[in-house]
Amino acid sequence: MTTDALEAARAGSGTAFAELVEGHRGGLHRHCYRMLGSLDDADDLVQETLLAAWRGMAGFDGRSSVSTWLYRIATNRCLNAIRDGRRRPPSEPVPPFDPPEPSSRSEVTWLQPYPDRTLDPQDRLESRESIELAFVAALQRLPPRQAAALLLVDVLGYDTAGAATMLDLGPTAAKGLLQRARAATGGLPTSPEPDAGRARLAARFAEAYAADDVDGVVALLTDDAWLAMPPAPHIYAGPGPIAGFLRASATAHGAGITLVPTGANRQPAFGCYLGGAPVGVVVITVCNDKITGITRFLDPGLNRRF
Template structure:
């Protein structure tokens, strides 16, 4: 990075706040993504970036230049995330049935969507861009939460950041053999937990013209409450899931369904009859996929209030999966509080 010159680093080590701000400013976004991969929560990732920068400032004199300043910050961020997970035993590892296969993102209660607008923009190499994109997909992040924290860290450091086994072992204060074993187990678990069809997915930045039109038609059909038009955009084996408080799910538990006809029929009460809701929608992007923020207005109200943020997974010419998060995530996407 241009800011990581010797004079700037020395000034930061000596206590120059402006120099330190220039250094960390280059890496703030990618550090947030790093923390998000480890803890699964956008809000917690932001807090952990703040903790990383605070620790870095307090320990600035410990930077000896044996690595890049960026690598030094990643070490601090990784340890901050591991400390966070030690303090939160209920967040260390997701629990689910032992059988292999993907589970909905909403099954991991702390998992939040990540706004594409907040993704790091410093990666330019083609292979690195692919890795960066695929490792923020909801399916990948969901599978990550089934790993133990140190397995998670070892996998991210080795397979995403490209650290050597020795560098990873030094950060985790363990042996190279232990790191290699952790990474092998983590890779095996990730294969068990992610869909076989991932290569067929179309992230938002690679949607062709027909797929972009598909997303536009979904948005407009949602606003019209046109269930037939919505059904025409979906695969027959569509998967749909809702977090608690999302899109009319008033239960304390997440729910999920499979099958287009079953799912569309379950939406009918909200769209049909005198008490039907009106909907307005805003297009956005989350976790490398198209997303739609839905606002609802019930009869008698003047404003539309947040209803749910849906992330769409597109396969070929149809929507294969819809994941609906609650209104609490709207703020992180800079979406309005009402329409």
């Protein structure tokens, strides 16, 4: 960013404004995604953020960096969207078969995966854990301001005083939000770097899953593994319930399943196709040499994003 570009943007130059904000677009998108848990909602909120910034550019006083100013707008736009009920759970899909009774039901049915292919080399320097599905899902269960405080401090690196200013709160209130959010989620998780073993495990999963080899899939699971299927609320916990669901599904779908490798939330993932038609995305969560979670996103519109 140059002073000339800033002054030109303040004077109404769209070209200068684009120069100021373009380098922040990816980070803003991931921030909105973490806040909202939805790719589609993140798309909308980034556009709202940049439109609000453009309209307010003449009044930007430069007391903070452009980056801080943009993240403050984005955070508060996301909080407004949640408050106004715009993050509504999608309709629950009706399966083409009678599934077994789930172990539990999730309230976070709007969760969507984040495509790794959209990350540029600089993006990849971010903490992998900050975009993993389990962390993003945990954020959705927090009160929105707690989630915002946690993201501003633990992910984006602002100090508590800076986060308080961005949230229009006093430092004590912001500190309290942060402490409660960390207590509820355990803070930003840590996990070992991926290795070749994870890739081999993903390949074995894909082979078994595509072949409807339920026993082969189950052999790769931990004892506490789970299967979730947003936007359906069903969760199957443990190898037995997961096997029961997979067998019921295999009996019903008939045509062969094809899995195409991709990456989501810096986790192994696959585009899922049934008889050649897109039927969603599968993301697996891996710990050491076992699969701890399978998230089968049932939205066929996601395939084009990957």
